[in-house]
Amino acid sequence: MAEAQYETRTRTVEEMVVILTITADEADWLRTALDTFPGPTSSSIRDALMDITSPAPETSADTFEYDGVTYDLTKTYTDRDDDDWNFSTDLRGSDGAPLARFRHRTDYEGGGYTLAYVVAQFGPLTKVYA
Known part of the structure; x- marks a missing residue:
């Protein structure tokens, strides 16, 4: 007889990322430049540049x-x-x-x-x- 059950699995995925460090002025220019390029990639990058957040400061007793x-x-x-x-x-x-x-x-x-x-x-x- 067949049996079925749900199971949760954890997978570790390694991916290569690119970290680009630019000034606020350069981010403004890049955001404007991406307006002329249609497509999901330029849209994704433009959206990220529209919602830049600062990292939370580390504060604790340690x-x-x-x-x-x-x-x-x-x-x-x-x-x-x-x-x-x-x-x-x-x-x-x-x-x-x-x-x-x-x-x-x-x-x-x-x-x-x-x-x-x-x-x-x-x-x-x-x-x-x-």
């Missing part, structure tokens, strides 16, 4: 803003020398900034540096997405 940059204290950051930095969510320096520790490529760890010191001496810091 973030800290310094010099206009919001740092996610749960993430690892890499400095200009390719050393990794992690920040404490609990320990703070006298300026209120989180304290950092670093991991060099040879796994030596040092710590107790404030975020301001790390940025000034070793910045810029780049968030590691892994």
Whole structure:
């Protein structure tokens, strides 16, 4: 006897995307230029340019803003020398900034540096997405 049932499956799809960084003036020009091209692709791009949104700022107990940059204290950051930095969510320096520790490529760890010191001496810091 045959049986049938509904089942939910999760599929992972990898796709290549293109990220185009342009100024607001360039976006205005592109939007106008696309008006002369009919079709679903130009319409889709024009619609996206009409509804540009800003990303929501990261704010939580695990973030800290310094010099206009919001740092996610749960993430690892890499400095200009390719050393990794992690920040404490609990320990703070006298300026209120989180304290950092670093991991060099040879796994030596040092710590107790404030975020301001790390940025000034070793910045810029780049968030590691892994």
